[in-house]
Amino acid sequence: MFTIKNVSVNAIIICVMIFPLTSCDHATTELISDNSQQKVTITFAATTGAVSQYEKLITTFESQHPDIRVELLAMDGELPDYERLTSQADTLVLGSAVSAENSHLFLDLTPLMPNEDFSPDDFWPNSLQGCQSGDKQAGLPVSLNPSLVFYNKNIFDQKNVAYPQPSWEWDEFKNTVQLLSDTSGTEPVYGFVDNSAGFILRPETHALLGTNKTPAEVGATLDWYLELARSGEIAIPGVNIEEKTNDLVRGNQAAMWVGTLSGFSYDLQGLDFEVGFVPFPTSSRSEFGSNPVSVSCAMVSAGTGYLEASWTWLNFLSHNSVGISSGFPANLAAIEDSPEWVSQTPERQTAIRGALQGGWYGWVKYDFTPIAQAFQKSIQSGQRLADLLPTNLSLLALERDIPEVEHTPQAVMAPEPTPLPKTEKAENALSAVYFADPGLHDNRNVLALAEEFNLTNPEYYIEIVTERGMDFVNINSNEYDIKNYDCFLAPAATVSYHLEEINQEGSFLQNIYSLDPFLDLDENSVLSDLDPDLVTLLQVDGSLYGIPQTINPLFVYYNANLLQ
Known part of the structure; x- marks a missing residue:
């Protein structure tokens, strides 16, 4: 009988039976002007999981603006250090609105908005307010997620x-x-x-x-x-x-x-x-x-040395980010091409449109x-x-207080590491697909580990996928992962819910592979290094269905002043 212990397990690795190990094919405005004919390079910070999508977008942008080059900097899934980030990148996308505490790190875009290539009417009503901080237009909305x-x-x-x-x-x-x-x-x-x-x-x-x-x-x-x-x-x-x-x-x-x-x-x-x-x-x-409505905002670092080039990229980004950021495009014209929008029924589209129209x-x-x-x-x-x-x-x-801070960060170039050589899959190699959710992994490390494994174990081939398909209804569901990947990381709470339900349906375990046969062959069992209580959380009738990867310990905090 499955029971829940008083332990918080953040994530576990799960392998599914759908594809067992078989071969498959699977600044300010007074900063230096960049109007000269010389090619300008600006930096743009994006989450690791969206890098490949932004690379395609950057290629399109650079073909339209041959005098500007965009250098892509990958951010991991950890909570970003905005002070450090804005000292490395000229531009970036935040998955949220601009907090009052970080407002000073970003350029006020208000003087740039009268530009003939920009129109506030291109955006959903009021959505520009979502990227304001006080009276400052600290960013442009990229995507919206209505309540x-x-x-x-x-x-x-x-x-x-x-x-x-x-x-x-x-x-x-x-x-x-x-x-x-x-x-x-x-x-x-x-x-x-x-x-x-x-x-x-x-x-x-x-x-x-x-x-x-x-x-x-x-x-x-x-x-x-x-x-x-x-x-x-x-x-x-x-x-x-x-x-x-x-x-x-x-x-x-x-x-x-x-x-x-x-x-x-x-x-x-x-x-x-x-x-x-x-x-x-x-x-x-x-x-x-x-x-x-919650909002993702595209920003320009207050310390950028390339104001006009950064604004040109940001304006382009706010009109062309369909399918990259989660949610619905903040740009009105882009909604019809959005995978999230297309996946909805006409009845639901009417409701979503009403929510965005009245944002x-x-x-x-x-x-x-x-x-x-x-x-x-x-x-x-x-x-x-x-x-x-x-x-x-x-x-x-x-009104939220906006702290007065004199310091403005200076954007600098952060060199990209040289990519590892790609290992080719051997003709008879057994392969498996692992989904590395960018929100839960440092995908650079995951890709490097897979390359190292493939190089030293040519009889196997591990393919790393870092982007889910754009099925908006199921994009965050375990059912979707089970159907599309051999192994993946899943929140233990979600899995625990399914494991509790097995006496009623049992459907979840029918699609999840028991790890017992592998453990029986493993002389130096990986379980020997794990807390037995955590392992028990993922067992049903003695069989193990996942391996704990991260934990979130619970603490009791105390007020030292009150205790004194």
Whole structure:
């Protein structure tokens, strides 16, 4: 019987039976001008997993701009050191918005935007705000990932409630929550599960403060949400319930919830009901947008010595990054060619378009933490929200502080290492395909290890794949990896879930190869160097189905001042 220990295993290596070891074919604006006829070289930092895709894009760019050469610098999957990175690269893409703390590291692009080759109208509404820091345009949006309201169609059908439509408003949302909620049984059904206290109302709160509403007026307008949360019709994990959103969704206890498409495909695989989604509700006050959207931004280092060349590359990148960054293109014209977009049904495309059209990026400039804290305390204590909101509540008071830093980094060239010679596969070699997820591997090291192995073991051939196919629905799923690769790294939590379910279905283990035959032949067993408890986590009925690779130990922290 499989049990979960109180140990956090980050990742394990899994081998699948689909392809066992058989042969297969598989700065500022006053910096030096670069208008001269001399060819300019700028550096661009990209994640290791996207290097090959950017190489193709760079080839196209250089053919259109023969006076500019782009030198590609590969970043590993670790959390980047932005101070160091902006001292190495003229340009880079961040997988997030620009934090206030790092704003000084990036050039303000505002003076460059009147350029005749650039138009703000090329981007989804408000998306340029996602790459701002204060009043500074610190980057250009490359890709967008909207939050959406997902819903369980079975619960709607059982209650005979019409599915929500992309144009719905707050009154419809409130009525739908009340119609779907059933808190009378031992397993209540919540009409809506929010991410945090008042999260779904962030855009509406922004709109109210944008019209200079007082704390009393804000509290009175949003009080309906608090009443539904206190009655249990709206559930908020960690605030009025203990369960997690994913558990409620899997248990058919969440009629509606907030999520993203990438999070849905990764965290909620194998649901036994059909799921729909719509944008956030709107109101007449939604001039700032109504739908939260996260953003990836392309930036220019504040220390670049090649301002015009860097801007030319960045402008090109913001219009031509289809299929490279996750999410949907920030460029309006590029959406139709996006693999993520093409993979959606017309119904879902309508919902996604509505969410992007009504994109809200107020979370970038404003810190809504004080409002979230007031919501939580009001729900838990029963106090009026108006009495708990800050007395000086305003958009100005919520603005994130931008630290003043005099230092600006100087971009430098970072030489690329000489690539290793490619080992050719022997005619009769047994081969296997290993997927090296760039988010979990240093792929330079993985490729080097594979080359070394292939060179010293000519009877075998290991092929390393670093990019998944662009099936957006399954791009983060174990099912996709099982069908396409012989071995891969998987989060232990995801695998543990499948292993727990084997008594009900057993389908997962039918596709995963037991490692026992290999261990029986291994005189110096790899398991002798591993903690037995970690190995036990990945065993079923004594058979081993994965090898632990990384762990994340849990610690108890203490406040030394309080203990004194």
